[in-house]
Amino acid sequence: MRIGELAKLSGLTASRIRFYEAAGLILAVERQSNGYRDYPPEAVWILEIIASAQSAGFSLDQIRHLLPLGSGNWQHDELLDALKRKVAEIEDMQKRLKQNKAHLLAAIRNIENRPEDMTCSARTKWVLDRLREEGAVVPARDKTRRRAAS
Numbered sequence: 581m582r583i584g585e586l587a588k589l590s591g592l593t594a595s596r597i598r599f600y601e602a603a604g605l606i607l608a609v610e611r612q613s614n615g616y617r618d619y620p621p622e623a624v625w626i627l628e629i630i631a632s633a634q635s636a637g638f639s640l641d642q643i644r645h646l647l648p649l650g651s652g653n654w655q656h657d658e659l660l661d662a663l664k665r666k667v668a669e670i671e672d673m674q675k676r677l678k679q680n681k682a683h684l685l686a687a688i689r690n691i692e693n694r695p696e697d698m699t700c701s702a703r704t705k706w707v708l709d710r711l712r713e714e715g716a717v718v719p720a721r722d723k724t725r726r727r728a729a730s
Contacts, residue, residue, distance in 0.1 A: 586619045590627040597627065603640055605630055605647065637666060683716040 587594045600606050606626050609617045626647065633643045646662055648654045690710045694703045711717035 581619050581621070581623075582616050583619065586623055586627070589624045590631070592627055592631060600627065600630060603644070605640065605644055637670070638662075683711075686711060686714050686716040 581589075583594045583597055586597060590597070597606070601608050606623055607620075609619055612618055629647070630643055633646070634640070638646070642662065646655070646659055687707070690707045694707050698706060708717060
C-alpha cells in the first residue's frame with residue numbers, strides 16, 4: 581500500500597510515517613520503479629502500536645527495543661517488564677503531582693488568609709513559615725542535603 585493509504589488507515593501523517601521509517605521504527609521499504617513506497621499490511625498495526633506507546637509515555641528508543649524483531653516475533657518478557665515499569669513510573673508521577681497540588685493549594689490558602697496588618701515582607705515571611713510548618717516548602721538547606729544524599 582502507498583503512504584497515503586497507510587496514513588489514512590493509521591491516522592498518522594505521511595511525514596510522521598516517513599519519520600518513523602527514518603528512525604528505524606518501521607521497516608524501510610524500497611521504492612518501486614515509479615518512485616512510490618509500497619508498505620506491507622502489517623505496517624498499519626505497527627504504526628498503531630508506536631502511536632499508542634508514545635501516548636503512554638514511551639520514548640522512541642524504548643519503543644524501538646520493544647517492537648517485534650520480525651512479523652510476530654514479540655519479546656514477551658521484555659515487553660511485560662517495560663509495561664510494568666511504565667505503570668510504576670506513572671504511579672510515581674501521580675504521587676508527585678498529588679503532592680505538588682497539595683503544596684500549591686496550601687500556598688493559595690495561606691496567601692489568601694495572611695494577616696493584612698503586616699508589611700509585605702512580614703506577610704511573605706508569615707506565609708512561608710506556615711508553608712514550612714505544613715511541609716509544603718522545604719528550606720533551601722534541606723534541599724541541598726537531600727540532593728547530596730541522593
